[in-house]
Amino acid sequence: MIFKFQFGKPFPTEAVVAKDQIQDAPGQPVPFVDVKEGESITYQMQPDDLVYGLGQNVRGINKRGWIYSSNCSDNPNHQEDTRSLYAAHNFLMIDGAKKFAMFLDYPGIVTFDIGYTRSDELKITLSDWNLDLYIWEGESMTELVKAFRHMIGRSYIAPKWAFGYGQSRWGYQTAEDVRRVVQKHKENDLPLDSVYMDIDYMERYKDFTINEERFPNFEAFNEEMKAQQIHLVPIIDAGVKKEEGYPVYEEGVEKGYFCKKEDGSNFVAAVWPGHSMFTDFLNPEARKWFGDHYAFLLDKGVEGFWNDMNEPSIFYTEDRIRDVIDEISKLKGKNLDLTELWKMLGLVNGMANNVEDYKTFFHETEVGRLSHEKVHNLFGYNMTRAAGEAFERLCPEKRILMFSRSSYIGMHRYGGIWQGDNKSWWSHLLMNIKMCPSLNMCGILYTGADLGGFGSNATEDLLLRWLQFGVFTPLMRNHSAIGTREQEIYQFQDIGAFRNILKFRYRLLPYLYSEYMKAVLKEELYFSPLAFMYPEDAFASQVEDQLFVGESLMVAPVYEQNARGRYVYLPEEMRMFRLKRDGSLESEVLDAGHHYVKAELEEMVFFLRKGHALVLAEAANRVADVDFGHLQALTFGDEAVEYEYYHDDGYTKDYENPKNWSRLEISGDGEISC
């Protein structure tokens, strides 16, 4: 049973949809934690307590030892001391003598001090006290997560083709650029299922437009790509360009669908298109209106999108930049001192994403007019909801790929996320690994990081090692920023090593897709920390750099430069496979315990759990060419095992059809029968 405590007048975020396990507990004492209304929620942590959850955040799977803030922020330079990333995921669990979970359904800024100020204290503070607090106990982390996942509803399901490899770069300026990417992958025998179109495809960064000069006759171009089984996936930005004659702008103004300032005038701030409007996604009508615009691209044959800049990111507001320029102008001809330097630096660098600006515009919500700051963390969620609800209306039979940068719990029903703008850093590869299970706990299953890193310059070995982990993430996309080193695989020397890794992704797809779908439909984790799989194993909870992928597979990626292997902890005897550079697999059985395992740069190791099987298809260069019906299996030991295999057409939504499920009987030597 989940206990719900209401404080003040919570905003109806609609994060929670299944209420069958929830019990309102008004006036009763909140269990486990010490709530001082208006002040804080605290919990005295025991030395061995672990803290899980918080979705998209820096640091470990165990969140203990830092202070985090739910305050959706565009921060491409995030470090280990960053408190807020692009999302707000207010779910956490305590694993110790007491085992319980909390969800703070609250769209304002929340701060989680998890042993930062005092190493033994968890302290949660909020901007104001209008929230729904859900709290429940359980026997295990798995049970606690399952209860949460049930209450927040089924996670978004991506089309099967979106489990293929995607190539992206901010900087593909023309259809020719895209054609070259496809061609180069083809020439080099590199699998590919999608090319992402960043802001360059639009006409001066206007949503729901296509630059006709650079992408002439887009519909035909999309058809040309589809003929090669390549999906074009355009970006949609949160800001709508302010431009007379641009229908989206004019219509939004006319209908009053953009966020307004206190005086009723439209709020204008600069993002990629320059001066832009921000759709009031908390107004159901505005949401519907914005969502309907996706038809512009759907009608041209597009089957997937990514929603960006929806924290929302703001480069500057008109008011602020004017003030900044005025202030700096006053310094002209003056004898300057350092105070003025700091002031100038503060003014200029404080223009972007300024919290004060978030207070100056408003939403017309179901519960009345609200300042943006009160509901800041819902903006990206509701932009993606706008899209998801529109897809249901516009093409109800078909799955559309959708993932977002910003998110809040609830959004997981409408799309996945990529893990934000990151860097070509080994430390961000490691963060990618650690973030995956935390996101899964919060319902976000379709996810992956920008492989190779978005900002900064990738080295060949970094991209190769990152892809070796990316092989296991549902979203597998290589993405980089304009101005950085080009990082398509074919830009590097040892293309064969990359090819081998990519091809193996396609061989794994039957397993990966089956496990993803099972995790969605059964409300379970796709990526599990070892501690969740082996709760009795005292060491497992310390393992932060190995994950289970589904039920059979444990991964232990190499994330250190020049390493030729790594340490791996096996909670039980497992069969280790090593993918060699010639595509062959060699294996050996390793005992439970600690091992140093070799993995040369072009090699990848993974581990099969006893009593389980890993089903594989033949390699292919497109998801559509993978034969999900003819499988091989990797097994461990002589005894036959069963594998619960989920498979569907991957495009429609007949998830409940019993025909999608089969129990494969797999003999010790890998023979499969149903």
Add this chain to the structure above:
Amino acid sequence: MIFKFQFGKPFPTEAVVAKDQIQDAPGQPVPFVDVKEGESITYQMQPDDLVYGLGQNVRGINKRGWIYSSNCSDNPNHQEDTRSLYAAHNFLMIDGAKKFAMFLDYPGIVTFDIGYTRSDELKITLSDWNLDLYIWEGESMTELVKAFRHMIGRSYIAPKWAFGYGQSRWGYQTAEDVRRVVQKHKENDLPLDSVYMDIDYMERYKDFTINEERFPNFEAFNEEMKAQQIHLVPIIDAGVKKEEGYPVYEEGVEKGYFCKKEDGSNFVAAVWPGHSMFTDFLNPEARKWFGDHYAFLLDKGVEGFWNDMNEPSIFYTEDRIRDVIDEISKLKGKNLDLTELWKMLGLVNGMANNVEDYKTFFHETEVGRLSHEKVHNLFGYNMTRAAGEAFERLCPEKRILMFSRSSYIGMHRYGGIWQGDNKSWWSHLLMNIKMCPSLNMCGILYTGADLGGFGSNATEDLLLRWLQFGVFTPLMRNHSAIGTREQEIYQFQDIGAFRNILKFRYRLLPYLYSEYMKAVLKEELYFSPLAFMYPEDAFASQVEDQLFVGESLMVAPVYEQNARGRYVYLPEEMRMFRLKRDGSLESEVLDAGHHYVKAELEEMVFFLRKGHALVLAEAANRVADVDFGHLQALTFGDEAVEYEYYHDDGYTKDYENPKNWSRLEISGDGEISC
């Protein structure tokens, strides 16, 4: 034999002082590498080649896989993709089928592309081709380093008290603040030998002044501290305040000792004191003049200094900030677009340390007038040389503590370095570990990082783990920046855990000091990579997070949050000691190979090599109270071993006295006889 090749007209940096092993090789082909004069120096790397050296830089002990630049930079936000830190250390070694070393004695910008652009190519490029290239081969990395250390001369020797624990913070505003620091350490029974005085002690940041209001009667205050065996260590900044009536400024102007612009007027740029002058440290007269000013503090009883801001760091030049303000003023009232935003951000954030500014001022050197950019990397070196040469004149009998932020090879003879302004990041703890042996290769032995991190906010566990490594660094200083969380030990909860670690530092001092002095006098490493100790061990070269400290001791610090131990590789059987929180040591013998070793937060493990001993004193709270003459020893095995023990008075310079050396005979049970 070291071969020397001259290109163009190299600037006489005086990095190289011992020429007995050097052979000029004019006109001969350069061995090992491919030199295209005016273009590049390249080396085709084999897959197994390792690259060592480069002193103060990010990333691994093995530098392969990134592009580094020698271009002294004030960069407190450095990441793994940072190319230049505070120093320029152009020494590198290749370890593979061919083993050789190179030193590029060149004070301009050098770029080392070590497998970044092409994973198999090392490519060095220079701003111009006036350099001395030294290149030599050797049987081992140890031999290559020794030859280099010999040619660049004996490393700086710090006074013994400077091996005690030091507490520092930018923000100790008054003598009272300093007294409180000392008092709090005393109350909590925490060892302490020095308190560092950051820029706050000066009168409006003017070098060689003391703020009389905040530090009244400094001489008496220093005496008061000395009576408690506390050394005050003031900072000296590179920039000299431009202020009428300030004697240092007026004298420097009068004598023409400051750097000038092309038109002969003095170059002025803003740093902490506001508008400031930059002493022409490449002019021997100016160097002498600046150095003599240290007498102002020496005469007041000060025995140590740190030289800061000497890359040189520049906040802005008068010309540039005026231009920036003019440019921004032009935007007033205009309809702005993003181009103008980027321009504004670029202008404002490009004011500090702008390379164009480094071209606008000049040095009067022994070889004539030179633009600063040509000799940029020598500035910090020669500031510290100014101090070191002055100390030789002013107090030739006495060791004065001196360490610098910026450095170039050659400076190691005059002072140590701290490892620059860092952050309270676990990744910077790891970087600290990896940087130590690379600095030692370049002659810099007196070094340590800002323990706990300078910028950002430290957590208790980070500081404790960092101190557990800091126990082994010659400079052991806790330093933090104003505005960050206070990080003196007594700010945290478990003071006992810190006390235990600190006390152990003082127990280790006989060994640490002996090994430091041996490394200096024998031109060897104090911190060694495992690969250098076990060149036949193929795995040792992959170990980046364990180090030898001297001949007997291997350390394997824990640098991950929430970890309760770590993996350790033993190249041979060793005796592991675990310092428990009660101060006791427990030990066990571990076989050669891979181990997972437990080390709870408050515990520290270290490893003793077979056939070697670790000498320990009784704990004390001041270096002066450590009894270096009555030692205990930790040993491994029943057989007696010898330990070569160096000990001197720690304050004078009678290094060559044979009485400083003894051979301790140590029985298997730790009994010591000489």
